[in-house]
Amino acid sequence: MAKQNAFYAQSGGVTSVINASACGVIETARKHSDQIGTVFAGRNGILGALTEELIDTSALSDETVKQLRHTPGGAFGSCRYKLKDIETHRTQYERLIEVFKAHNIGYFFYNGGNDSADTCLKIAQLAESMNHPLKAVHIPKTVDNDLPVTDNCPGFGSVAKYIAVSTREAALDIESMCATSTKVFILEVMGRHAGWIAGAGGLAGQGEGEAPHLIIFPEIPFDRATVMARVDDCVKKYGYCVIVISEGARYADGTFLADAGTTDAFGHKQLGGVAPTLAGMVKQDLGYKYHWAVADYLQRSARHLASATDVAQAYAVGEAGVKLALEGKNSVMPTIVRTSDTPYRWEIGEACLSDIANVEKFMPRDYITPDGFGISEAGREYFEPLIQGEDYPPYEKGMPVYIQLKHQLAEKKLPDFQP
Amino acid sequence: MAKQNAFYAQSGGVTSVINASACGVIETARKHSDQIGTVFAGRNGILGALTEELIDTSALSDETVKQLRHTPGGAFGSCRYKLKDIETHRTQYERLIEVFKAHNIGYFFYNGGNDSADTCLKIAQLAESMNHPLKAVHIPKTVDNDLPVTDNCPGFGSVAKYIAVSTREAALDIESMCATSTKVFILEVMGRHAGWIAGAGGLAGQGEGEAPHLIIFPEIPFDRATVMARVDDCVKKYGYCVIVISEGARYADGTFLADAGTTDAFGHKQLGGVAPTLAGMVKQDLGYKYHWAVADYLQRSARHLASATDVAQAYAVGEAGVKLALEGKNSVMPTIVRTSDTPYRWEIGEACLSDIANVEKFMPRDYITPDGFGISEAGREYFEPLIQGEDYPPYEKGMPVYIQLKHQLAEKKLPDFQP
Numbered sequence: 050m051a052k053q054n055a056f057y058a059q060s061g062g063v064t065s066v067i068n069a070s071a072c073g074v075i076e077t078a079r080k081h082s083d084q085i086g087t088v089f090a091g092r093n094g095i096l097g098a099l100t101e102e103l104i105d106t107s108a109l110s111d112e113t114v115k116q117l118r119h120t121p122g123g124a125f126g127s128c129r130y131k132l133k134d135i136e137t138h139r140t141q142y143e144r145l146i147e148v149f150k151a152h153n154i155g156y157f158f159y160n161g162g163n164d165s166a167d168t169c170l171k172i173a174q175l176a177e178s179m180n181h182p183l184k185a186v187h188i189p190k191t192v193d194n195d196l197p198v199t200d201n202c203p204g205f206g207s208v209a210k211y212i213a214v215s216t217r218e219a220a221l222d223i224e225s226m227c228a229t230s231t232k233v234f235i236l237e238v239m240g241r242h243a244g245w246i247a248g249a250g251g252l253a254g255q256g257e258g259e260a261p262h263l264i265i266f267p268e269i270p271f272d273r274a275t276v277m278a279r280v281d282d283c284v285k286k287y288g289y290c291v292i293v294i295s296e297g298a299r300y301a302d303g304t305f306l307a308d309a310g311t312t313d314a315f316g317h318k319q320l321g322g323v324a325p326t327l328a329g330m331v332k333q334d335l336g337y338k339y340h341w342a343v344a345d346y347l348q349r350s351a352r353h354l355a356s357a358t359d360v361a362q363a364y365a366v367g368e369a370g371v372k373l374a375l376e377g378k379n380s381v382m383p384t385i386v387r388t389s390d391t392p393y394r395w396e397i398g399e400a401c402l403s404d405i406a407n408v409e410k411f412m413p414r415d416y417i418t419p420d421g422f423g424i425s426e427a428g429r430e431y432f433e434p435l436i437q438g439e440d441y442p443p444y445e446k447g448m449p450v451y452i453q454l455k456h457q458l459a460e461k462k463l464p465d466f467q468p
Numbered sequence: 469m470a471k472q473n474a475f476y477a478q479s480g481g482v483t484s485v486i487n488a489s490a491c492g493v494i495e496t497a498r499k500h501s502d503q504i505g506t507v508f509a510g511r512n513g514i515l516g517a518l519t520e521e522l523i524d525t526s527a528l529s530d531e532t533v534k535q536l537r538h539t540p541g542g543a544f545g546s547c548r549y550k551l552k553d554i555e556t557h558r559t560q561y562e563r564l565i566e567v568f569k570a571h572n573i574g575y576f577f578y579n580g581g582n583d584s585a586d587t588c589l590k591i592a593q594l595a596e597s598m599n600h601p602l603k604a605v606h607i608p609k610t611v612d613n614d615l616p617v618t619d620n621c622p623g624f625g626s627v628a629k630y631i632a633v634s635t636r637e638a639a640l641d642i643e644s645m646c647a648t649s650t651k652v653f654i655l656e657v658m659g660r661h662a663g664w665i666a667g668a669g670g671l672a673g674q675g676e677g678e679a680p681h682l683i684i685f686p687e688i689p690f691d692r693a694t695v696m697a698r699v700d701d702c703v704k705k706y707g708y709c710v711i712v713i714s715e716g717a718r719y720a721d722g723t724f725l726a727d728a729g730t731t732d733a734f735g736h737k738q739l740g741g742v743a744p745t746l747a748g749m750v751k752q753d754l755g756y757k758y759h760w761a762v763a764d765y766l767q768r769s770a771r772h773l774a775s776a777t778d779v780a781q782a783y784a785v786g787e788a789g790v791k792l793a794l795e796g797k798n799s800v801m802p803t804i805v806r807t808s809d810t811p812y813r814w815e816i817g818e819a820c821l822s823d824i825a826n827v828e829k830f831m832p833r834d835y836i837t838p839d840g841f842g843i844s845e846a847g848r849e850y851f852e853p854l855i856q857g858e859d860y861p862p863y864e865k866g867m868p869v870y871i872q873l874k875h876q877l878a879e880k881k882l883p884d885f886q887p
Contacts, residue, residue, distance in 0.1 A: 063645060121637050121641065122637075122644045126644055129649045213866075213867060214867060218484070218540050218541075220541075221539070221870060222482055222541045222769040223765065225541045225543075225546050226481070226548070228512040228515065228547055229547040236766075252867065325741060325744070341762070342762050343743075343760070343761050343762045344766070345759050346641045346642065346653060346759055347637070350640060436867070437865065439860070441860070444858055446852060446856065448632060448633060448855070451637075451640060
């Protein structure tokens with residue numbers, strides 16, 4: 050097969066390890082320079098392909114590429130631009146293929162979640178029909194951990210570790226002070242649709258009475274009276290109560306707590322954060338002194354506390370993506386296959402994109418305790434290996450050394466295009 | 469001098485390194501077992517002395533004590549119980565001295581901030597007058613960094629590092645996505661009275677255009693129009709804007725933003741968090757997509773990201789406190805003296821409690837840039853050394869190993885007392 054160039058793009062919300070996947074792609078492509086020419090990266094994801102803003106990664110030194118492994122965020126830019134079905138967005142899809150043709154791009158590596166798996170598949174199909182066969186490989190990435198087939202998604206393990214560690218640390222703080230000060234602490238975590246991240250918070254404690262005392266999952270309908278009774282019991286029994294709540298917590302009718310017009314601790318209508326909403330209930334119903342935290346982007350960018358397992362897997366799916374393409378595979382995604390729980394062992398597998406696209410993986414009910422407020426042994430067995438190991442970035446003057454790339458764009462060959 | 473016992477208590481809000489000071493006190497006392505008998509620790513701080521709940525630290529193995537150095541929170545419990553002037557609280561003060569007498573306590577180590585420095589001084593004075601001379605030493609601790617005389621306070625350097633690192637990490641996330649998603653990110657940090665912690669966030673960036681683009685200090689009166697204009701300029705120039713805001717941000721008339729009855733992003737009255745309040749302004753005035761985070765207790769318990777300098781200083785003031793007492797000093801506090809900026813060098817000094825008690829140290833105006841939204845070179849020179857070095861806790865199964873003590877109480881010798 051004649052040597053062709055590659056296109057790599059980051060898609061959707063970034064993670065603290067998505068650049069490790071980019072590192073895996075670029076380093077592996079460089080090892081196969083007989084088959085892969087230049088790796089172009091889309092500036093701001095797939096938008097960069099549409100606008101023909103192709104970052105020429107061959108301008109990056111090996112040393113610079115290596116530093117991507119420990120740098121959070123999306124080094125080439127990502128985007129939330131969604132390509133819908135081919136009928137709606139035919140002009141866009143065709144433009145992509147034109148850009149790929151113009152730059153002799155025969156390999157397409159798309160690094161994202163559900164939506165991008167679908168886009169990746171569609172592009173592969175259209176390329177075929179437009180007589181520009183492409184090896185299109187989806188590289189999994191999402192803190193939401195909701196891709197099917199793969200045991201877990203790169204990006205999730207590090208958020209899980211951050212939430213578990215932060216919960217344990219904050220719990221020690223509250224426990225120290227609860228005799229005379231804060232009795233209830235609420236940490237809001239990401240996960241609009243599923244409680245994977247909230248569940249990981251359960252790793253903060255091991256035994257009876259250890260924080261978090263309550264996890265509030267989107268999967269379990271929120272009942273104010275039940276939750277408040279649990280909080281009250283917990284404060285009476287242990288002196289304090291630590292709650293991890295998913296931003297997706299909702300009532301039985303599906304209304305999100307954060308959108309439900311509840312009032313905050315001061316009696317005012319409260320929106321935009323589930324933690325202050327729940328804090329308001331604690332104040333109104335129980336009167337306990339409370340504090341709340343919203344980790345927001347901190348949780349998915351905390352590379353300083355990345356899981357070494359997660360980093361290794363993020364790199365491995367990038368590397369495997371290139372290898373699959375070189376084997377002539379198309380419309381596939383490397384997966385993480387768990388081969389043993391204890392000791393934890395994993396290897397790279399392979400899935401067809403048609404089995405991935407538009408399929409959302411939910412957390413099994415049996416990962417949650419029967420009462421709905423904690424993680425079960427099965428859940429713990431699933432989560433625990435994913436946060437194993439530390440992978441610290443280098444530091445200089447007390448700060449982590451994160452690389453910020455100077456983007457050198459390839460010369461444009463096509464007329465301008467308005468996405 | 470006859471051998472006497474010691475009493476150690478943690479006071480006020482805990483930090484990620486207050487236990488390192490406890491470790492310094494106990495280890496140093498053990499090295500001088502010819503002069504110091506048992507080190508008792510107050511269960512929940514000074515309350516434990518009032519209720520005669522004295523934790524017998526001699527029951528702790530050397531290995532356990534060593535682990536205090538890397539454990540956040542207050543291992544013996546702290547409290548927000550404030551002893552006022554002697555006239556108001558004479559019964560309480562006298563009770564303390566009775567307890568000290570009953571347990572042959574001749575050394576008093578009080579680990580806290582402004583209030584506890586004052587209490588420590590009063591106890592020393594009363595002990596003298598009650599014919600139970602005490603060597604009373606205040607060990608500095610506060611994330612607020614507002615104790616006078618000392619160059620900085622143990623506890624502050626680690627919060628500073630956490631905020632600087634988190635800001636840099638979140639900024640990389642937002643920068644990646646700003647073309648199509650969030651344009652403004654707001655991180656709320658502690659500091660009700662002074663902008664020390666917010667200022668430390670300035671270490672996240674070095675040059676023109678690097679985040680944080682705006683720091684909002686309590687010291688600089690908040691003017692909505694000015695701030696919104698800055699945010700708008702920043703988004704137009706760099707594509708995104710990262711803001712670090714102190715919980716103590718206030719208007720010219722002294723009203724806190726968080727209490728000012730402003731409306732949130734959804735047009736509802738908003739209280740209880742300055743970050744969502746500011747987010748509401750961004751939405752109303754500029755219409756940009758925003759995200760906000762409130763670090764709350766996470767920032768002061770994040771031992772996983774402690775500053776090695778801070779840990780070393782926290783330990784050193786504990787150690788020095790014991791040594792001062794053994795030298796016969798009374799009503800003093802060990803201080804941190806900066807002897808050189810570059811390279812950073814420090815040593816332990818000594819201050820009279822009468823110079824510490826009830827004096828609050830504010831941030832010099834010249835640490836803030838003339839425009840009021842950043843840190844100056846003088847500020848950077850002050851902050852930078854304090855976050856130097858990493859001091860990671862040990863990990864097991866992906867989680868930091870933090871010690872939780874089993875408290876063994878000394879036998880009571882006095883009648884019950886209701887504080």
